[in-house]
Amino acid sequence: MEQFMLDNAERYKRLVAAFKPSASDSKGASSSVASSEIVVSTRVRPMLEDEVSQGFPPCVYLRGSSNTVDVHELRRPVRGLPTINSFNYTVDQVFGPESTTAEIYESLVKPLVPWAWGGGVGTMFAYGQTGSGKTFTVSGLEKHVAETLMDGSLEGERKVYMSIIELAGQTAYDLLNARKQISILEDSFGTTQMAGAIEHHVTDKASLLEFIEAAASLRKTAPTFKNDTSSRSHAICRLRFENPLIPSAEDGVLYLVDLAGSEAARDKADHDVTRMKEAREINTSLSVLKDCIRGRALADADSFAGKISKKPAYIPFRQSTLTKTLKHVFDPAGARSCKTVVVACVNPCLADVGASKNTLRYAEMLRVLVPRNKAAECSPDVPATWNNEQLRDWIQSNSGNPPVTPSLLAPTETGEQLLRLPVPEFLSRCLKTPGVSPEQAQAFQSKFWKMHIDSQRSIAGSASKPTAPLNSTDKTNAIEAARSRPELLDSSADPDPDAVSISFKQRIRPGMVVSWKPPAEYASFSVGGKSYAIVLSPVQAVGEKVRDALGRQVNKAGKGAEEEKEEGEAYLCAIVLPALLPGSYGISLWRQVVVRVEEMEAEVLLEWDEATRYYYMTV
Numbered sequence: 001m002e003q004f005m006l007d008n009a010e011r012y013k014r015l016v017a018a019f020k021p022s023a024s025d026s027k028g029a030s031s032s033v034a035s036s037e038i039v040v041s042t043r044v045r046p047m048l049e050d051e052v053s054q055g056f057p058p059c060v061y062l063r064g065s066s067n068t069v070d071v072h073e074l075r076r077p078v079r080g081l082p083t084i085n086s087f088n089y090t091v092d093q094v095f096g097p098e099s100t101t102a103e104i105y106e107s108l109v110k111p112l113v114p115w116a117w118g119g120g121v122g123t124m125f126a127y128g129q130t131g132s133g134k135t136f137t138v139s140g141l142e143k144h145v146a147e148t149l150m151d152g153s154l155e156g157e158r159k160v161y162m163s164i165i166e167l168a169g170q171t172a173y174d175l176l177n178a179r180k181q182i183s184i185l186e187d188s189f190g191t192t193q194m195a196g197a198i199e200h201h202v203t204d205k206a207s208l209l210e211f212i213e214a215a216a217s218l219r220k221t222a223p224t225f226k227n228d229t230s231s232r233s234h235a236i237c238r239l240r241f242e243n244p245l246i247p248s249a250e251d252g253v254l255y256l257v258d259l260a261g262s263e264a265a266r267d268k269a270d271h272d273v274t275r276m277k278e279a280r281e282i283n284t285s286l287s288v289l290k291d292c293i294r295g296r297a298l299a300d301a302d303s304f305a306g307k308i309s310k311k312p313a314y315i316p317f318r319q320s321t322l323t324k325t326l327k328h329v330f331d332p333a334g335a336r337s338c339k340t341v342v343v344a345c346v347n348p349c350l351a352d353v354g355a356s357k358n359t360l361r362y363a364e365m366l367r368v369l370v371p372r373n374k375a376a377e378c379s380p381d382v383p384a385t386w387n388n389e390q391l392r393d394w395i396q397s398n399s400g401n402p403p404v405t406p407s408l409l410a411p412t413e414t415g416e417q418l419l420r421l422p423v424p425e426f427l428s429r430c431l432k433t434p435g436v437s438p439e440q441a442q443a444f445q446s447k448f449w450k451m452h453i454d455s456q457r458s459i460a461g462s463a464s465k466p467t468a469p470l471n472s473t474d475k476t477n478a479i480e481a482a483r484s485r486p487e488l489l490d491s492s493a494d495p496d497p498d499a500v501s502i503s504f505k506q507r508i509r510p511g512m513v514v515s516w517k518p519p520a521e522y523a524s525f526s527v528g529g530k531s532y533a534i535v536l537s538p539v540q541a542v543g544e545k546v547r548d549a550l551g552r553q554v555n556k557a558g559k560g561a562e563e564e565k566e567e568g569e570a571y572l573c574a575i576v577l578p579a580l581l582p583g584s585y586g587i588s589l590w591r592q593v594v595v596r597v598e599e600m601e602a603e604v605l606l607e608w609d610e611a612t613r614y615y616y617m618t619v
């Protein structure tokens with residue numbers, strides 16, 4: 001076939017020069033738009049010297065300023081002269097042979113860095129046939145990321161941790177620890193752990209670059225037909241950002257993934273059984289990856305279009321080691337805000353036309369087009385419909401005392417944009433307002449998120465409506481009024497409007513929820529660094545047979561005054577734990593612990609939500 005291409009190269013070039021795309025060629029209905037959380041791009045690399053010197057013409061062309069790429073295949077007819085078959089593919093952004101890695105970084109990957117720094121999950125995949133420029137692109141992008149991370153332009157302090165692993169079939173290796181084999185495991189909280197992989201704390205650009213270089217030299221390589229440093233494995237560079245100001249917040253993560261080369265059909269004849277098996281495994285993992293990327297983008301789109309299904313969307317991330325490792329990018333039950341960028345790398349040489357078509361077809365399939373919604377009419381109960389002004393008004397009057405400064409939390413965002421913001425970034429912005437405590441910030445975030453969930457369920461629960469402050473001029477009536485409003489008794493808030501002016505430790509009562517610092521023996525009752533408990537009764541009030549969750553006697557009889565004084569005032573409490581839905585909590589009523597008043601940090605307000613049957617924090 002290659003000889004046929006070379007023999008007809010001149011005719012092919014003439015046919016391509018005469019090619020005129022028809023107007024109907026352009027894909028992408030105007031009634032739909034690309035999902036905002038995933039950008040699919042293509043990079044067409046330049047022709048390499050040996051490809052040009054052999055006489056192969058290019059077969060991939062960018063179409064003007066549009067995001068469409070034309071691919072022309074040389075066709076051998078049964079009779080007559082060769083002709084061309086033309087195909088076109090549309091993605092979100094295209095980069096031609098003259099585009100530099102710096103340009104690709106600026107428009108695609110740079111926005112992921114502050115996103116992950118702020119607590120989100122940013123992922124960049126480079127995909128493409130063997131020899132199409134994936135490693136060239138990813139290694140260049142990694143250097144730019146290192147520059148941005150260490151040039152001091154990102155706001156706030158973060159601890160940066162780096163690990164680089166390689167996945168070859170079902171096996172994983174640590175590329176920053178002499179290629180030691182590691183395991184990909186899911187822990188009891190459903191989090192994927194790269195067990196055995198070393199995470200390096202990096203503080204400067206030079207050491208970051210050193211790690212990148214070291215990992216690159218360890219990547220498993222084997223000769224293939226075209227590219228004698230072909231990567232037959234996926235390489236995952238993970239950067240984790242820890243925010244020391246909000247230890248309880250989830251860490252931001254940035255993944256840069258150099259996927260294994262998808263083998264072109266013409267190479268297969270030259271490989272032995274092992275290489276064929278390897279190729280099959282790679283193709284399977286790429287196919288599962290496609291289903292996961294699409295599944296996640298569709299689930300996100302549905303969530304903001306107000307479509308709620310009883311079951312979370314099925315995303316088959318457990319079907320390959322690659323997607324299992326990237327679980328929190330795809331898991332629809334997870335609450336992480338994710339942004340994904342795909343760079344489909346293409347070799348323009350006519351000899352590789354079949355593989356280029358496959359790569360571009362795959363890229364097109366990754367694009368998720370969602371119906372172009374008419375700008376939804378603003379509704380006070382639906383935060384996703386608020387513009388920046390409406391959002392700021394709501395923040396001012398619903399964020400507690402002191403109110404969160406709207407211009408610090410949402411300088412430009414709409415309601416939908418603020419909902420998509422990573423939670424740690426939301427909390428960091430709240431904490432910029434002097435006097436706002438981490439508990440208030442957390443509760444306000446939960447309130448905002450719960451309102452979104454309620455609005456999706458079309459339940460305008462009165463708890464989610466901005467409620468008018470109680471009339472504090474007639475306090476007695478206010479308490480009575482509260483008692484006659486059952487919905488207020490679905491909250492742990494003290495019905496006495498005066499309560500806020502008294503320190504919570506002076507008014508501890510059954511039903512009060514507190515955040516607390518558990519002693520070492522109760523450490524297993526905190527999740528993600530957060531520990532909450534609901535007060536049941538003073539320890540002195542319980543019988544001698546009552547035991548805590550560890551089986552220890554709660555109220556020991558015959559304690560001397562000295563011993564009691566040393567133990568301090570203490571309460572029997574039930575544990576409050578994060579539940580399945582984002583921002584929700586459950587009360588583990590029979591897992592009881594003894595909480596000493598001095599271990600209590602703050603009062604936290606919980607509110608019962610009938611629709612989801614969980615508790616949410618509020619302010």
Ligand SMILES: Nc1ncnc2c1ncn2[C@@H]1O[C@H](COP(=O)(O)OP(=O)(O)OP(=O)(O)O)[C@@H](O)[C@H]1O
Nearest residue numbers: 045046130131132133134135136227230231260261
């Ligand atoms: N944009 C580019 N400009 C110049 N040279 C490039 C570009 N992209 C790739 N190349 C060159 O093309 C060759 C193949 O690139 P690279 O090794 O990155 O391919 P790959 O897709 O990672 O292949 P494999 O899957 O086999 O590892 C290399 O010699 C590389 O230097």
